[in-house]
Amino acid sequence: MVGFRKLMKIFYFFATAGVNQFTFISYYILGHYFVELVQYNQLCCIKSIRKYQHFRLRNDESSSSNQQHVSDDYKSCSFQQPTCDFTYKYRTFDGSCNNLKYPEWGMANTVYGRMLIPNYGDGISLPRIAIDGTSLPLARTLSTTFFHEANNADEITSLALMQWGQFIAHDVAFTADRDGAPIDCCNSNELEDVNTCFPIDIPADDLFYSQFNVTCRNMQRKKFILLKNCSRTAEQINGVSHFMDGSQIYGSSSDIARSLRTFKDGRLLVQTCEPGKSFLPPTTPADACNNMNSINYLTGDSRVNQNPQLAVLHTVFAREHNRIATELLRLHPGWNDEVLYQEARAIVIAELHQITYNEWLPLLLGKAYMAYHNLYSNNRRNYTYNSNLVPVGTIDFASAFRVGHSAIQGQINIVSNIHTCPMKRLNLSDYLNRPGVIQQAACFDDFLRSLLQQPMQKVDEFCSSQITQMLFHGSNSFGDDLISVDIQRGREHGLPSYVEYLYTCTNNRPRSFLDLKNIIKARFIPLLEKLYTSVDDIDLFVGGNLEYHAPGSRLGPTFQCIIGEQFYRYKYGDRFWYEIRGQQHSFSNGQLYEIKKVTLSRIICDNSNINVVSPNSFLLPSIRNNIISCEQIPRMNLNRW
Numbered sequence: 334m335v336g337f338r339k340l341m342k343i344f345y346f347f348a349t350a351g352v353n354q355f356t357f358i359s360y361y362i363l364g365h366y367f368v369e370l371v372q373y374n375q376l377c378c379i380k381s382i383r384k385y386q387h388f389r390l391r392n393d394e395s396s397s398s399n400q401q402h403v404s405d406d407y408k409s410c411s412f413q414q415p416t417c418d419f420t421y422k423y424r425t426f427d428g429s430c431n432n433l434k435y436p437e438w439g440m441a442n443t444v445y446g447r448m449l450i451p452n453y454g455d456g457i458s459l460p461r462i463a464i465d466g467t468s469l470p471l472a473r474t475l476s477t478t479f480f481h482e483a484n485n486a487d488e489i490t491s492l493a494l495m496q497w498g499q500f501i502a503h504d505v506a507f508t509a510d511r512d513g514a515p516i517d518c519c520n521s522n523e524l525e526d527v528n529t530c531f532p533i534d535i536p537a538d539d540l541f542y543s544q545f546n547v548t549c550r551n552m553q554r555k556k557f558i559l560l561k562n563c564s565r566t567a568e569q570i571n572g573v574s575h576f577m578d579g580s581q582i583y584g585s586s587s588d589i590a591r592s593l594r595t596f597k598d599g600r601l602l603v604q605t606c607e608p609g610k611s612f613l614p615p616t617t618p619a620d621a622c623n624n625m626n627s628i629n630y631l632t633g634d635s636r637v638n639q640n641p642q643l644a645v646l647h648t649v650f651a652r653e654h655n656r657i658a659t660e661l662l663r664l665h666p667g668w669n670d671e672v673l674y675q676e677a678r679a680i681v682i683a684e685l686h687q688i689t690y691n692e693w694l695p696l697l698l699g700k701a702y703m704a705y706h707n708l709y710s711n712n713r714r715n716y717t718y719n720s721n722l723v724p725v726g727t728i729d730f731a732s733a734f735r736v737g738h739s740a741i742q743g744q745i746n747i748v749s750n751i752h753t754c755p756m757k758r759l760n761l762s763d764y765l766n767r768p769g770v771i772q773q774a775a776c777f778d779d780f781l782r783s784l785l786q787q788p789m790q791k792v793d794e795f796c797s798s799q800i801t802q803m804l805f806h807g808s809n810s811f812g813d814d815l816i817s818v819d820i821q822r823g824r825e826h827g828l829p830s831y832v833e834y835l836y837t838c839t840n841n842r843p844r845s846f847l848d849l850k851n852i853i854k855a856r857f858i859p860l861l862e863k864l865y866t867s868v869d870d871i872d873l874f875v876g877g878n879l880e881y882h883a884p885g886s887r888l889g890p891t892f893q894c895i896i897g898e899q900f901y902r903y904k905y906g907d908r909f910w911y912e913i914r915g916q917q918h919s920f921s922n923g924q925l926y927e928i929k930k931v932t933l934s935r936i937i938c939d940n941s942n943i944n945v946v947s948p949n950s951f952l953l954p955s956i957r958n959n960i961i962s963c964e965q966i967p968r969m970n971l972n973r974w
Contacts, residue, residue, distance in 0.1 A: 477801075511554065761799045
């Protein structure tokens with residue numbers, strides 16, 4: 334608990350620096366077709382990088398004058414202000430105009446925040462190096478040493494818990510790619526461009542890659558802005574809205590949102606290949622129903638196509654939006670398309686809040702942690718919005734949230750009631766960027782059932798070879814290693830060492846590898862000492878994954894702290910949070926009562942042909958979570974609208 338309090342005191346936020354007429358291109362790739370040009374004039378940074386922002390944990394302490402540090406510093410910056418109509422009752426798509434005083438807070442295409450001062454190799458932008466100035470251990474060596482393959486299934490939680498994490502991650506974070514055509518960073522001609530490339534070196538004796546004579550895997554650096562007039566350090570750009578606002582469904586710009594609408598009856602675009610079975614619209618509409626093997630989908634986030642079960646969740650929520658819009662039209666035949674669309678969108682976003690904070694997050698962070706930090710929905714007192722809380726996502730969180738990669742199942746079991754789906758089991762890597770499989774035969778509902786009835790892997794140091802050897806392999810016999818990428822990205826983004834985060838979160842600062850006893854699993858400490866020169870060199874992703882879990886949590890204390898702080902920020906820094914009262918956009922008490930009935934199980938029942946589910950979709954069926962009829966699952970009554 335101490336760590337969260339300390340962390341909220343030392344949160345640093347960096348914004349873009351003073352560059353006149355600085356233009357950058359941010360990619361919103363919808364089937365590789367949309368590119369949005371964003372221009373800022375006189376960008377500046379917060380001057381308080383030497384100050385501590387004294388955010389207190391408890392919401393009833395939010396009046397602390399020290400919380401004004403970030404707000405006061407924003408006032409001194411000459412940001413280009415978005416044009417706002419504060420009488421408008423709905424969210425913008427890019428996250429602007431959420432905070433009445435500082436309408437640029439949380440906008441898409443602004444930099445991530447930071448918990449700690451960055452640690453770049455040259456103090457400016459080059460990837461982190463060891464404290465003695467030498468190179469850190471190869472990311473691939475760390476991956477093969479600590480993150481072995483094992484079937485270590487979670488006995489309690491379903492695969493839906495892992496998949497929801499990715500679904501929500503794509504709502505709040507998308508680290509923007511660099512401009513221009515892709516570059517082969519393993520080509521020696523590109524190696525000298527350290528601002529563009531940071532390839533992953535493969536040891537010559539690598540047991541897997543050596544059989545293919547592979548010594549390098551490509552990795553381009555992400556786009557960054559150099560804060561010339563402030564901290565003089567590189568900061569990465571979040572290409573989507575920082576808020577939990579359903580941007581993965583609706584998009585983070587007005588242009589993307591418009592491209593996904595029918596502009597009739599408030600509905601989203603869908604394709605219907607069979608009566609009553611709608612799917613996401615394809616990137617190439619022509620003959621989509623007969624080319625399912627090559628289909629890619631359009632939705633608010635281009636990453637929808639990464640894997641079939643992610644596409645399943647996207648499809649469920651596109652259907653849910655249209656279901657709600659249709660019901661609202663029945664209740665209010667006089668409402669126009671815009672009102673129907675925005676009201677349905679507001680309800681869907683509220684459902685995301687309700688499910689995430691009351692079903693999903695407690696299983697990740699732990700119930701006691703949730704209760705202590707007021708993260709549950711509050712049925713006994715009003716939610717209090719904190720307009721001084723900067724609602725941005727942090728680059729530290731973006732790294733820590735990759736912890737969910739260990740929970741990925743390498744093989745997907747297709748769970749069928751009537752065995753009409755031709756597949757029974759598939760290798761995940763064979764269907765990455767091939768989501769159209771969910772439209773085959775009766776496979777959509779069977780993919781949904783697999784999310785509900787197949788366990789996820791435990792959040793630990795074990796990872797499937799499907800993501801450590803075969804990621805995005807295409808027609809090759811080998812692919813990328815996601816864990817190596819996770820480690821390499823942390824270094825590229827200038828994240829301080831694991832020990833710095835551990836100290837920030839727990840007040841415990843190890844001075845030697847022996848001091849890691851009772852923090853990191855004992856069998857890993859000699860290996861860490863063998864590979865790292867100093868305990869102060871350990872990567873955040875490595876150390877955080879090797880920790881003993883906090884009581885009641887699926888995370889170690891460091892990741893629990895970083896992730897918990899971020900979800901606190903998402904909740905209490907959002908003027909449109911679904912529980913806020915007394916605003917023109919607020920839900921009525923009756924409407925809020927209905928929203929708090931919402932569960933993922935109910936949404937699945939309403940938007941699929943599945944008619945029996947467990948009450949909590951994130952838990953495996955059990956005596957306490959028995960499979961029951963959908964008729965027994967509480968339903969939101971839209972008559973309240």
